[in-house]
Amino acid sequence: MPSLAISGAVMSESPKDKKEKKKLKNQAAMETLGSESAKSKKESKLKKENKKRKALEIDDDEERSETSSELGEPVNAKAKSVEAESKKKKKKAKAEEEEEDVDGGEEKSEEHPNAISKFRISAPLKAKLKEKGIESLFPIQAMTLDTILDGSDLVGRARTGQGKTLAFVLPILESLTNGPAKASRKTGYGRSPSVLVLLPTRELATQVFAEFEVYGAALGLTSCCLYGGSPYHSQEAKLKRGVDIIVGTPGRVKDHIERNNLDLTSLKFRVLDEADEMLRMGFVEDVELILGQVEDLSKVQTLLFSATLPNWVKDIATRFLKQNKKTVDLVGNEKMKASTNVRHIVIPCSSTARAQLIPDIIRCYSSGGCTIIFTETKDSASGLAGLLPGARALHGDIQQAQREVTLKGFRSGKFTTLVATNVAARGLDINDCQLIIQCEPPRDVEAYIHRSGRTGRAGNTGVAVMLFDPRKSNISRIERESGVKFEHLSAPQPADVAKAAGVEAVETINQISDSVIPAFMTAAEELLSTSGLSAVELLAKALAKAAGYSEIKSRSLLTSMENYVTVLLEAGRPIYTPSYAYGVLRRFLPEEKAESVKGLTLTADGRGAVFDVALEDLDTFLTGQENAADVSLEVLKALPSLQERDQSRGRFGSGGRGGFGDRNGGGGRFSFGRGGRSGDRRNDRFSGRPNSSRGRSNTSKKW
Numbered sequence: 271m272p273s274l275a276i277s278g279a280v281m282s283e284s285p286k287d288k289k290e291k292k293k294l295k296n297q298a299a300m301e302t303l304g305s306e307s308a309k310s311k312k313e314s315k316l317k318k319e320n321k322k323r324k325a326l327e328i329d330d331d332e333e334r335s336e337t338s339s340e341l342g343e344p345v346n347a348k349a350k351s352v353e354a355e356s357k358k359k360k361k362k363a364k365a366e367e368e369e370e371d372v373d374g375g376e377e378k379s380e381e382h383p384n385a386i387s388k389f390r391i392s393a394p395l396k397a398k399l400k401e402k403g404i405e406s407l408f409p410i411q412a413m414t415l416d417t418i419l420d421g422s423d424l425v426g427r428a429r430t431g432q433g434k435t436l437a438f439v440l441p442i443l444e445s446l447t448n449g450p451a452k453a454s455r456k457t458g459y460g461r462s463p464s465v466l467v468l469l470p471t472r473e474l475a476t477q478v479f480a481e482f483e484v485y486g487a488a489l490g491l492t493s494c495c496l497y498g499g500s501p502y503h504s505q506e507a508k509l510k511r512g513v514d515i516i517v518g519t520p521g522r523v524k525d526h527i528e529r530n531n532l533d534l535t536s537l538k539f540r541v542l543d544e545a546d547e548m549l550r551m552g553f554v555e556d557v558e559l560i561l562g563q564v565e566d567l568s569k570v571q572t573l574l575f576s577a578t579l580p581n582w583v584k585d586i587a588t589r590f591l592k593q594n595k596k597t598v599d600l601v602g603n604e605k606m607k608a609s610t611n612v613r614h615i616v617i618p619c620s621s622t623a624r625a626q627l628i629p630d631i632i633r634c635y636s637s638g639g640c641t642i643i644f645t646e647t648k649d650s651a652s653g654l655a656g657l658l659p660g661a662r663a664l665h666g667d668i669q670q671a672q673r674e675v676t677l678k679g680f681r682s683g684k685f686t687t688l689v690a691t692n693v694a695a696r697g698l699d700i701n702d703c704q705l706i707i708q709c710e711p712p713r714d715v716e717a718y719i720h721r722s723g724r725t726g727r728a729g730n731t732g733v734a735v736m737l738f739d740p741r742k743s744n745i746s747r748i749e750r751e752s753g754v755k756f757e758h759l760s761a762p763q764p765a766d767v768a769k770a771a772g773v774e775a776v777e778t779i780n781q782i783s784d785s786v787i788p789a790f791m792t793a794a795e796e797l798l799s800t801s802g803l804s805a806v807e808l809l810a811k812a813l814a815k816a817a818g819y820s821e822i823k824s825r826s827l828l829t830s831m832e833n834y835v836t837v838l839l840e841a842g843r844p845i846y847t848p849s850y851a852y853g854v855l856r857r858f859l860p861e862e863k864a865e866s867v868k869g870l871t872l873t874a875d876g877r878g879a880v881f882d883v884a885l886e887d888l889d890t891f892l893t894g895q896e897n898a899a900d901v902s903l904e905v906l907k908a909l910p911s912l913q914e915r916d917q918s919r920g921r922f923g924s925g926g927r928g929g930f931g932d933r934n935g936g937g938g939r940f941s942f943g944r945g946g947r948s949g950d951r952r953n954d955r956f957s958g959r960p961n962s963s964r965g966r967s968n969t970s971k972k973w
C-alpha cells in the first residue's frame with residue numbers, strides 16, 4: 271500500500287539525515303580504500319535494498335490490470351490487491367532483514383530506504399540534489415521514478431508539499447540524458463524542445479522553471495519559461511537559440527505556437543501540473559491545441575500531477591494519456607485529503623471584524639514565520655493588504671513585473687504577510703510559510719486543500735486558520751469532503767494576545783541600554799510618587815506602551831468584533847427561527863435595541879440563539895431580561911455549536927421575515943458577505959467544471 275512508503279520517507283528528518291551522511295561517508299571511505307570485501311558486501315546489500323525498494327513501488331502487473339479503466343476506480347481495486355501483495359512483501363522484507371542482521375545488519379538500519387544512492391539517478395544529478403540538501407527521495411518521487419524512466423504515461427497524486435515537482439523533474443532529466451529519450455531528442459542550435467510543462471499560474475511556472483534550471487544545468491540541459499504579462503522578445507530569442515525544456519502557462523505557450531516561435535512536434539515529455547486547476551480556469555481548448563502539436567503520440571510520454579484529482583479529471587486523463595498509463599495515488603481513498611502536517615482551525619468572524627482580528631491571529635499562530643492570507647476577490651485582497659501593516663497584495667490585476675517583485679520580496683522575508691487571491695493557491699512553495707488564513711470558506715474543497723497546503727510542506731508543520739460566518743458559510747461540506755477535522759476555536763481574546771505581546775515587550779526593554787536610566791530617573795520617581803500606582807503597575811503600563819497597547823478591548827466570540835460581547839438567549843422553549851428570537855428580545859427591549867444585535871444565529875440544539883451585543887448596551891440587555899418571564903441571557907465564555915447556513919435553510923427556508931439577511935440593510939453587519947453587497951468583484955472561476963467556452967482573455971482576468 272502507498273502508505274507503507276509514505277511513512278518511510280516523510281519522516282526522514284534531521285537526526286536520521288545525520289546518520290545517513292555518516293553512512294555515506296563510511297561507504298565512500300570503504301570505496302577509496304579499495305576494500306574488495308567491503309565493496310562486494312555493499313553490492314549485495316544494495317541488491318537486497320533495491321528489492322525492498324521495489325516492494326514499495328508500484329507493481330507493473332497490478333498497474334497493467336488497471337490501465338484500461340478510469341482514473342478514479344483503479345485505486346480501489348488496486349488498494350486491495352496491493353494490500354495483499356504488501357503483506358507478502360512485508361514478510362519477505364522481514365526475512366531479508368533477519369538475514370542481514372546475521373551478516374552485519376547494523377549498517378542497514380542507518381540507511382534511508384529511499385536514499386538517492388539507490389535510484390537510477392546519475393552522478394551529477396545526485397551531486398546537485400545533495401548540494402540542495404536532498405539525501406533521499408520522498409515517496410511520490412520514489413514510487414514514480416522508475417515508471418517514468420521506463421517510458422510510461424503516469425498520473426501522480428500526493429498531498430500538498432510532498433515533492434511532486436521533483437517527481438517529474440528528476441526522471442525527465444535522467445531520461446533525456448541517460449535514458450530512453452536520449453537517443454531521439456533534438457540537440458544543437460535552434461533545436462525544438464523535448465519537454466513541455468504546462469501549469470495554471472505564472473508564479474507556479476516561474477517556480478517549476480527554477481527547478482529545471484537548477485537540476486537541468488547539472489546535465490547540460492536548458493530551459494525557458496513562457497508566461498503572459500512579460501515581453502515576448504526575450505522569450506522569442508531564447509526559443510530561436512533552441513531549448514530543451516519549456517515551462518509555461520497555456521495562453522502564452524499557445525501564442526508562441528501561433529507566432530511560429532515554438533515547434534512542439536518532437537516532444538518527448540508533456541507534463542500537466544495542477545491539471546484540474548488549469549482546466550477549471552477554462553484553458554481546455556488551449557491545452558488541447560498545445561497537446562495536439564505532437565506528431566507521433568507513441569513517442570511522447572504524458573505525465574499528470576496534482577494533489578487533487580476531482581472525478582472529472584479522469585476524462586482528461588483518458589483523453590490525453592495513453593491507455594496503458596500508470597497511476598500512483600498516495601491519497602486514494604484515504605479520508606484525509608488535505609495536508610496531515612497542518613493544524614486546521616476555524617474561527618467565526620464577520621467580514622467587518624477581519625482586519626481587526628487577523629493581526630492577532632498572526633501574532634498567535636505564525637510562530638514568527640510568514641503568513642499568506644487568501645481572499646475571494648482581487649478588491650478584497652488589495653483592501654485588506656492596505657489595512658494590515660507591512661502586508662502586500664498579489665492578484666491578477668497587478669502588473670506582472672510588480673507580481674514578481676512582490677513574490678520575491680515575500681520569499682526573501684522583506685515582508686511577512688501576503689494577501690492573495692487563488693493566484694497563489696496552487697503549488698507555490700514558500701520557505702518558512704507558517705500560517706495560512708482564509709478569510710472565508712472557498713467555494714470548493716480543492717481550493718481549501720491547496721490553500722491550506724501552502725504551509726506544512728516537506729515534512730514541516732504549519733497552521734491553517736479559516737474564518738467563517740456561521741450564518742452564511744457551510745464549513746461542514748469542506749470538512750466532510752476534505753476529511754479534515756476542524757478545530758473550532760474562538761478568536762484570540764485581546765487580553766491573551768496582549769499577554770503574549772508583554773513577553774515580547776520585556777525583551778524590548780531588556781535590550782535598552784542602562785545608559786538611558788539617569789536621563790529618565792527623575793521623571794520615573796515623580797511618576798511613582800504622584801500616580802497612586804505601585805512600581806509594578808507602572809512598569810506594566812510601560813510594557814503595554816512598548817508593546818503598542820494603550821487599552822485592551824474585548825472581542826466577541828461570534829463575529830470577533832471589538833467591544834462586543836456574545837450572549838446566549840433562551841426562552842424556556844425551542845427557538846426555531848431568528849424572527850422568533852427577535853420577538854423574544856422585543857418583549858423586554860426597545861425595538862432599536864433588539865434590532866441592534868449582530869450576527870444572530872440559532873444554536874445547533876435548537877434551544878437558543880446567540881448574538882453580539884455592544885459592550886455599552888450590555889447592562890440594558892441584562893437588566894431588561896429580568897422583566898421577561900422564562901427568558902434568560904447569558905454572557906458566553908465559549909461558543910456553543912451553531913446551526914450552519916444550509917441547516918437553517920433546510921428547516922426554515924431562506925426568505926422568511928427575520929431570516930439570516932441583514933436586518934440593518936447591510937450596514938455594519940456582515941456587509942461584505944457572499945452576496946457581494948459591497949460591489950466587490952468576485953472571482954468567478956470556480957464554476958465547478960472546466961468551461962471550454964470561456965476564452966482565455968476572460969480567464970486571465972479572474973484573479
Ligand SMILES: Nc1ncnc2c1ncn2[C@@H]1O[C@H](COP(=O)(O)OP(=O)(O)OP(=O)(O)O)[C@@H](O)[C@H]1O
Nearest residue numbers: 404406407408430431432433434435577697699728
Ligand atoms: N526528496 C526531498 N527531500 C527534501 N525536500 C524535498 C524533497 N523533494 C522535494 N522537497 C522539497 O519539498 C517542498 C515541496 O515540494 P513541491 O513543491 O514539489 O511539493 P508539491 O507536492 O508539488 O506540493 P503542491 O501540491 O503544493 O504543489 C519543496 O521545498 C521541495 O524543495
